[in-house]
Every structure is written in C-alpha cells, then in structure tokens.
Amino acid sequence: MFGITFLELVLFGQQFGLALAGAASLWGFVFILKGTRYHHGDTCVTFDWLARKLLYLLYAGAAIAILSWAVLLMAMPAYAHEGIVIVPELAERTAALKLTTPVFVAWMLLLLPLGLLSHVTPAQFHRRLTLFYAVHFAVILFLISIPAWTGSMSLRQFFFIGHSAHSIFTLGTVLVLDFLFLISKSSLHLKRHIYPLFPTISKVILVGLGIDFLSVALVFSEAIALTPKFFFMQTIVGILLINGSLLAGPLTRRLIAAAKSGSGKLGRRWEFLGDVAGTISITSWFTITFVDYFAELSLGYGGLLLIYACVLFAAIAVHLVWTRTHRDPVSEQLFAWHRSGGYTG
C-alpha cells in the first residue's frame, strides 16, 4: 500500500524499538546519577523511582526491536537473493544484519535474566541499575549505529551512523519526554523534579537533529533527490523547528515557574498550547522517522501532508481527551515508594 514494503516496515520497527530503548537507557542512567548525587531524601528517592519507571520503556523498546530483528533474520536472505540484481542498499543492510546479529543475541540473553532479577531481588537489582543502563545504552548505540554496513568506515558509513543513531536523541528522547510529562501530570512533587530537566532534554533533542543535518552534509550530492518525500520531510522539519523553539523556550519556562510556585498548573490557554505543541512534536518526529524508511512511496506531497494533518488532529484530540479524563495513581505509587524509603532510604 502506498509503495510501502513489508521489509521497510520491519526495518522501521527495529529503528523505533532501538530508539525508544536507547533513550530510556540514556535517561535512566542520567536519573540514577542525579539520584545518587543527593544520597538520601526526597530528590534521591524520586529520581530512583523515575529511573525504575523507565525500565518499562526500555523493555517495550527492546521487545519491538528484537521482534523486528527476528523477522528480518528470516525475511532478509529471501529478499537479498530475489531477482537478478541485488540492490546495493539491500546488500548493505544484509551485511549489517550479519554484523549485529551476535550482539542482538547477546542482548536478548542479557535481558531475560536481568528482567527476572529485577522481580526476584529488586533491591540488589536496583544497586546495579547504573551499570545496567550504561551497558544497555552502549549495546543499543552500537546496534542502532549499524543500519547498513558498507564494508569500511567511509563517508557513506558515517552518514548511516549519524542518520540512524540520532533517533535515540530525537524520536526516543521525545518519547521519554512525553512519558515523563504524562506521568507527572497529577503530581506537583514530580513536576517540581521533572520540569527543571526539560531544558536539558530539549537541548539533547535539538543536538540530535543537528547530528542528522551534519551526517547528511557528508553525502550531500548522493543523499538528496527531489522527490515528494524530500519536500514533505523538509516541511515537517521546518514545523519541528518552529514548534521546538516554542516548546523548549517559553513553554518550558512557564511550566517550571508554575511548578515552583503555586499549584503547578498553567493557565488554560498555555495548558492547551503545551498539549498541542507536545503532540505536534511527537507526531512530527514519528512521521519523519517513519517516512524515512520507505524509498518508493507512491503518495504525492499533498497526499503525505493530508495524512500527516489527519494523524496530527487525531493525536491532538486523543491527547486532550486523555489528559482531561485520565487520573492515574502515580502520586499514590510515589508516596508508597517514599514511605518505604525506596531502595536507598
């Protein structure tokens, strides 16, 4: 449908899963470090609690990535030998799959016992959470950096590395940011701890996009083709920049100010603006990562823009309804964690 092939869809699944798991590892590691800086007390327990919450995102991302890798392992050789001419990019993808398969297997074998350990001996597991996140981040960074292997560290290979690995800092980090925003909605205590981190998280996202821009510059003449997809992607990047400057700047400062003093709530107008800007951000990052994986899209510029607009309006509607009706027990969970003193109290 629309020129989308099954193989491209699975490759996107792998990229999405790795980006999510990689960003969860990165920010889990940061939160644990932030927690240990305070040793005891509220801040330490809260950041420990947040770091443990990110395990859900790590496991979700890992499940999607490993499932996609397993499908690729079965589907890729069939694709590679199909037809008379092997498309170079497919050959490069097959080479990358061969290169990353042992690491994928090791990662899978590592995840299962560690997942069990986190349930059987949670206190012991928690003491090693820094190492757990650090190792995961290193493994995932390697896996996501080799979406294709050219056989040498050429400019083309550096382009693949930059163009793929930036997803941890962009799409993955945006997902983590949205997750943190949503779980802090009903807790002023969490808002006071999480919101001051938003400027740093925004900086990582913007630097991630910069890494992509620089990687494209390495293979500029090869990478650019004036297709509807190119014009569409650049339009979305333009929207992302305008939206990102609003989200990372005035909106974040208002959120931090509201959390520091008073109830932590923004005015209705700013709250609505924040919800819309946040949804534009997540939808747009998802869209450009998704569309990037399909080489032969049959849709024109108008068609792509229409689908994007429909998805965006649907996402805004779902987000607004969800945030105004859903009350999660996050505060109660956090207070119970506080009463028990966490694992470090």
Next chain:
Amino acid sequence: MLRGFRLGEILIFLTGIFLLGSVWFIAETGDFTYWVAAKFAYLLGVVLFLFEK
C-alpha cells in the same frame, strides 16, 4: 510575537520559517543555497541555545 524567546530560540524559530521558504525555493528553481544556509543557521541556533542559561 517573539516576546519571551531567547536569542538561540529566536534563531531556531526563524530558521524553521526560512527552511520552509527554502523548500519552496528548491521546488521553484532547484537551487539548494538557501536550504544549506538554513541548516547552518540551525546549527548556530543550537550552539547559542546550548550556552544560554
């Protein structure tokens, strides 16, 4: 309109508008000059944004 923005954020905001214009310009003329300029302006905006308190 740009009240409440800091220098790096203003540059990133304007880069977004400039990038949209440059895409239209590529469609009309096939010339990438403004598009490349927009990308470098973005990188400059990010550097400013990183060092702004």
